[in-house]
Amino acid sequence: MNLNRRPGIAPIKEEFIVSVEPRPIPDDDEAEGRTTNGNGPGIGPSTRNAQGEPEHNNEGHRVGELTNSQRRKQYKEEKKKKKGANVGRRFAKVRDGLELCWRVASGASCEFGEECRFTHDLEAYLDQKPKDIRFPPLEDLLGEPPYLKTQPLTDDGDKKSSIDFSTTCPVFENTGECRHGLKCRFLGGHVRKLDSGALELIRNEERVAQRKIETTELNYIGPDAMKLLRSKKYPQPITDAYLRELQAKGDKADDPKTSVGDDAQANPPPQKHDPETVESPSKLVYSEPAQYSSSTQDIDMDTPDVPLRFNEKKRLRWEGKTYLAPLTTVGNLPFRRICVDFGADITCGEMGLATSFLQGSKEEWSLVRRHPSETIFGVQVAGSKPGILAASAEVMAKEFGSNIDFVDVNCGCPIDLVFRTGSGSALLDTPGKLGKILVGMNKALGEIPLTVKLRTGVKDGRNTAHKLMPRLASEWGVGALTLHGRTRQQRYTKLADWAYIKECTDAVRARIADDDLPPIPIFGGGDCYSSEGYWSCVEQSGVDGVMLGRGALIKPWIFTEIKERREWDISARERLELIRKYAEYGLSHFGTDTAGVNTTRRYLCEALSFQHRYIPIGLLEVLPGRLNDRPPAFRGRDELETLLASTDSRDWVKISELFLGPVPEGWSFTPKHKSNAYGTEEGQG
Numbered sequence: 001m002n003l004n005r006r007p008g009i010a011p012i013k014e015e016f017i018v019s020v021e022p023r024p025i026p027d028d029d030e031a032e033g034r035t036t037n038g039n040g041p042g043i044g045p046s047t048r049n050a051q052g053e054p055e056h057n058n059e060g061h062r063v064g065e066l067t068n069s070q071r072r073k074q075y076k077e078e079k080k081k082k083k084g085a086n087v088g089r090r091f092a093k094v095r096d097g098l099e100l101c102w103r104v105a106s107g108a109s110c111e112f113g114e115e116c117r118f119t120h121d122l123e124a125y126l127d128q129k130p131k132d133i134r135f136p137p138l139e140d141l142l143g144e145p146p147y148l149k150t151q152p153l154t155d156d157g158d159k160k161s162s163i164d165f166s167t168t169c170p171v172f173e174n175t176g177e178c179r180h181g182l183k184c185r186f187l188g189g190h191v192r193k194l195d196s197g198a199l200e201l202i203r204n205e206e207r208v209a210q211r212k213i214e215t216t217e218l219n220y221i222g223p224d225a226m227k228l229l230r231s232k233k234y235p236q237p238i239t240d241a242y243l244r245e246l247q248a249k250g251d252k253a254d255d256p257k258t259s260v261g262d263d264a265q266a267n268p269p270p271q272k273h274d275p276e277t278v279e280s281p282s283k284l285v286y287s288e289p290a291q292y293s294s295s296t297q298d299i300d301m302d303t304p305d306v307p308l309r310f311n312e313k314k315r316l317r318w319e320g321k322t323y324l325a326p327l328t329t330v331g332n333l334p335f336r337r338i339c340v341d342f343g344a345d346i347t348c349g350e351m352g353l354a355t356s357f358l359q360g361s362k363e364e365w366s367l368v369r370r371h372p373s374e375t376i377f378g379v380q381v382a383g384s385k386p387g388i389l390a391a392s393a394e395v396m397a398k399e400f401g402s403n404i405d406f407v408d409v410n411c412g413c414p415i416d417l418v419f420r421t422g423s424g425s426a427l428l429d430t431p432g433k434l435g436k437i438l439v440g441m442n443k444a445l446g447e448i449p450l451t452v453k454l455r456t457g458v459k460d461g462r463n464t465a466h467k468l469m470p471r472l473a474s475e476w477g478v479g480a481l482t483l484h485g486r487t488r489q490q491r492y493t494k495l496a497d498w499a500y501i502k503e504c505t506d507a508v509r510a511r512i513a514d515d516d517l518p519p520i521p522i523f524g525g526g527d528c529y530s531s532e533g534y535w536s537c538v539e540q541s542g543v544d545g546v547m548l549g550r551g552a553l554i555k556p557w558i559f560t561e562i563k564e565r566r567e568w569d570i571s572a573r574e575r576l577e578l579i580r581k582y583a584e585y586g587l588s589h590f591g592t593d594t595a596g597v598n599t600t601r602r603y604l605c606e607a608l609s610f611q612h613r614y615i616p617i618g619l620l621e622v623l624p625g626r627l628n629d630r631p632p633a634f635r636g637r638d639e640l641e642t643l644l645a646s647t648d649s650r651d652w653v654k655i656s657e658l659f660l661g662p663v664p665e666g667w668s669f670t671p672k673h674k675s676n677a678y679g680t681e682e683g684q685g
Helices: 068-081 122-128 170-175 205-215 223-230 237-248 333-342 354-358 362-368 386-403 424-429 431-445 465-474 498-514 531-541 550-554 558-564 572-590 594-611 639-644 649-660
Strands: 017-022 191-193 199-201 285-287 307-309 346-348 376-382 406-411 450-455 480-484 522-525 545-548 632-634
Touching (some): 170 205, 170 572, 333 346, 354 386, 406 424, 424 431, 424 450, 465 480, 498 531, 531 545, 550 558, 550 594, 572 594, 572 639
Parallel strands (some): 480 522
16 A cells, blocks of 8 residues: 555655655644744743753843742753753844944944944954845746855955945845945945945935835834833823722732733633623723823823723624734744735734733834734734733733734633643633633723634633633624634644534624624634635635634745635745745844844744645645645655755755855754754854
């Protein structure tokens, strides 16, 4: 019997099989061990170094910060278990050996003069700066080695000049300016040498004016607001009023200004049933977020405006829309832009922790950044206390307003260190507390809709979503629901239960009809990997759509397949164009200086750690491909297709060098999944 015909083995045509031994499937559960993007610490295993000790941010504290006794206990537990592929996955920024002052780099004068802690010696800086990187145009891409018509520059030690005037800066070409100025690793693309020998930065004013609205990212939080958050002085009148309501009813109220550091401490396991109840939406009144500027001096004047009733909330009309799941680490802004280009209609930022938002974490607030191309954009928040979550929602509503289309509450995260805090999927077993959270957030958000993403239950064989979901929609004013067809205990094992998703969908729709409420969008999720599979799930379960996670990570073009109802036999050359576009979007978001280039490289390698799992459909005997099938070792139809299917992370780094130049000395990459890592040190970039 042919190995490819066995269940669970990808049916690859014999002429492409290199070895009959199936390749190991990366552990998607282990890959969920990090809960922040960038270089900031997270709540998962990656927040600990190789010795099992907690890492801290520059302020010396972080969500998950425990007492000494709790640290000792957790240290022993972690040392005993010794599990998790993400332990030690720390990525320090790679910077220039000599740091040039930002003001000098942008062509301005520095008011600090000689007291500035960065160098003003431009000649010395350029002498030590690595050579410019050459970013290849689309027409230079080849489907065979060396894959580029013009080879990228190599830093061979010749320090005659680090500037290559023949290169182009992808950010400058797109926007007409480069904010990194003389620090840009593509400097030759936007600088000219004057007769005097001095360098002059180029700025295309016409291009800047044309592209500003299309390219400027949204949802930046100002320094004044960050200062108020860090000093716990940010006014939250709606949250304060809601907590007083809870106290009047005899409920324990958690003041976000005093308990913001306690939300992430190890809580006792959640109770299976919470008898507490909250009002139905017909009785609820939601307050419009007060108009507030973080520069306002008289915060006493910042009081709730006229209350907004439940039926005045914005309705989400997502019928026929495609939805990209919020994805930890890999679901960053550049990746979301790629998915939007392929047809994703709804996008959501990476999961952020409510406590970190209220602590003024720079890393956490970067998760809410939005690109103008994201037409429907939401923010996902995790937490376990009504006051904390309501306060974080109030800040978002005040600071960003209509630049956020919805806020999603995470009730599905299965990670142990999230679950133990009472957050994520732990909320499934505490419906009373969850109700208080949703009511408080709805009040704080005003007209911004609130959505919930959840799993079928906590323990395998004990589904509870069919009881909880009708209450979310009918009693607590949730504007949309997404159900992942697995329990918390299953994580990513076994197949998603789409029959149960249908049962829950029917229960929600029946309850809404009984209560004479307007319909809300319901999405399912789990194992969707093809256009055929997508539309089959929609038709059989009755959902409005399928939230795409791993399927989109492995083949971002799945959104095009769904929209056009076809399976796309994408070529290796087209996939290389996608990688180039990711590099371009990464440089635009993370920056074109040395730190930005290597941060882009790190996330590009993260993306390739999923995309290499794609099996071209032209190699398959049976269509469509299935997400959980294990492929035998195979070769592609050409050398590039074979390279893109490599499981060796050194090949992913090699691909990154086509667009981002050679890796700096000491740089290394450790993938989230268990695989051969590039380099011998901990991942940097």
